[in-house]
Amino acid sequence: MLLVLAVILASCAPKPSTTEPQTLTVMTHDSFAVSETLIREFEAEHNVRLAFVRSGDTGSALNQAILSKQNPLADVFYGLDNTFLTRALEEGLFEAYKSPLLDEIPDQFEIDPDHFALPVDYGDVCINYDKAYFDENNLAVPTSLKELTQLEYAGLLVMENPATSSPGLAFLMATIAEFGEENYLDYWRELADNGLVVVSDWETAYYTNFSGSTGQGPQPMVVSYGSSPAAEVIFAETELDEAPTASIIGPNTCFRQIEFVGILNGTQNRDLAEDFIDFMLSEAFQEDIPMQMFVFPVNENADLPQAFIDNVQIPTEPASLPSELIHANREDWIESWIETVLD
């Protein structure tokens, strides 16, 4: 019966013909989103059909690329972040490509000097706070990571487990950038003693525990994204003139995540893949990024939408760590953190 089914389905598939456009396959994660009009324009211009393979989070998508590298499932991979960059480069997933558009991207984003992976966008993992709570209680908003250990903020912060959530891991890495590998565990001991609440995933933290979202939970501070306040305005139930939340912006309070794109090693469509990467780095695509994915364009010529200008503060001193260091220590950091905070 299955065979019959397979044959029927196969015979329904369109037969490839010479006039048919070529297909370029892009492998990416679940959060990838883009305006339909832009994609249709690109397809028409290059006589190509774009197929997107979108699955799971960054980790799932990267696993797929690694497991299928002998027989690549796609031509382009987008969505690799700086915490997994070294692993992907070590696996030899990509072919180098020095796009001419890299000239429009500030040096701070070009982490891979050999251009196997090209930066596309960046975002910050920040602590969001519930503005109303701090107003009503006449409480000053903390301005540094250190201040979070003060008594007046006891029990007010909820974060995600770094072992099961990427914003949780990013926040852990922000503290390592701030306090150093020798001292960060002391900080976490103090934070845990100050009533830090830990949950497994962003959804629970944001929608159940955080008081600034619709969840109306008990904690007025949550580890989320720098762009979440803008999303609260854009996806409000009723129109808001001002975001109900904001991010704590201070030195090293936010961890910067940069996302990269690369041409998968062994592609049969190298030229088209280059065109697609140039397209992703072009102003048109870069200006589409914020509203679709709630991250920021790396191209310095791309303008931000008004909702972002009004509601998002971009940290001037974001925390960051070298990708090689993250690669070498990720497991140790997470396990030490678990021993310190959870056990």
Add this chain to the structure above:
Amino acid sequence: MTDRLRSLTKKPTWRALIFWLLPAAFLGYFFYQPLLALFNLLISPDWGFRLAELDLNRLWQPLWFTTAQAALSTLLTLIIGLPGAWLFANYIFPGKKLLKILTTLPFILPTVVVAAGFNALLGPRGWLNLGLMALFNLESPPIQFLNTFGAILTAHVFYNTTIIIRVVSNAWSQQNIRLQQAAKVLGASPWQTFREVTLPLLKPSILAGTLLVFLFNFTSFGVILMLGGPQFATLEVEIYVQALHMLNLPLASILSILQLICTLAITLGHNKLAGHQKMTIVPRSQEIGTRKPKHTLERLATTLLVIILFSLLVAPLASLALRSVVKLEASRGERGEITRGFTLQFYRELGVNRLGDLFYVPPITAARNSLIFALITILITITLGILVAYALRQRSPINAVLDPLLMLPLGASAITLGLGFIIVFNRPPFSNFRFPILLPIAHSLVALPFIVRTLSPALQSIPDSLRNAARALGAPPLRVWREIDLPLLSPAIIVSIIFGLTISLGEFGASSFLTRPDYPTLPIAIFRYISQPGALNYGQALAMSTLLMIVCAGGIFIIEHFQATSKDWL
């Protein structure tokens, strides 16, 4: 041994083999092939795997917790589910049909939504805590539910009670009432009748239901992660962490293999307990033997059960559905002043592609995709399930080997299976591994054990004497099957179809790997909304979940309605 005897002992094996042919090929090709390919690839020195360096504590600790929570959860599920099965099998009460459909719905909901439902009820700002705080003038919420062991147990009971109710009440309502009547005539007390007649006859289905529930709890993932919180980790959670967050695929594989070995051992243990005894009974039609509760005690017990089932299984669902039509409008800066009101905004918004997103899918399309995948799943699993049930009816030694292998997909983590599919099905005929048929195939692998465990006991209970009588009267084999087997199997087939439908509609783990962006299912669409900040996204996730419940309830209603009207036709 005479030739005649030899031919008698050999024949069932051949017959069993013929019945097994298609199901075994299906499992071998779509389950064992990808799994073995994955393990073969990962557990090799090329991937930096060294058996000697393996820290055994990383296996035993999660294994111990996994087993303990599964055992406790299963016990609690039985405590609620068995009386529930008794209620549905023996009594008629107003709203029975509706309650039976509603108690099935938890099974299909994605954990992220169930967590939201429990939160609306029991969370720090849930109705119960708010009520208690107001009542007793408390400063802080008295009930700490989320991130506790109790939350894990409650959620498992919430999810799996329906398995016990469906499997056991189906067998119960088919029991021949004459046996109980005979016992009564012979002077047995009701308790004696229950212990000596009813219970032994129910044993196979109770054990089968217990096995399914235990295995579901054993491989629990979302409940542990989202409701249990970071303090708890089962093997499945460890597999997820190692595979997707540490990118330590060899360790993830070792954990998967351990989980599979445990599944195998549990199934073998179950089969030993269940034994080979075949109890044939002349089944009765569904309605005979059900009656209204009579004595005060009966009335009290049934009412109490309905209340328990309702508050445990239906209330969290209702709180979700309610929240999807309630507006929580906080006036700016005044948190206390929340004006609640009725709204259909979230449903309307589902049909709007605000940002012109390429991957936007209208809710109707997602529902249609889900239903098509469910239909294919049902087709595959019922066909294969009936074949397996007939194979298991033969007294053949190969059944002892093949039957447990059939159960293993329940113990395979969705992540492992998803990754296995990727490395195996990436060439023609699956030129793109997202060939849409792979999704219902993955769903079928999970649903098949349920369907076999439902169909097989039902088939075993059909006495050969009926078939022999038909044959003696000159009926050809196909007619015997149509006139005897099929009508007597039909209630079990209906339950199987419901399992196929609900498992396929609700499956998320494997789907997240195998769904093509152009064919998302309802659970995938729900996740897409709830993983973004903003009140509108949250509301839409709940609206989409309510839609999922409605689609599923509608499906079950139609299937059961079909059963009711098709009796004469069959």
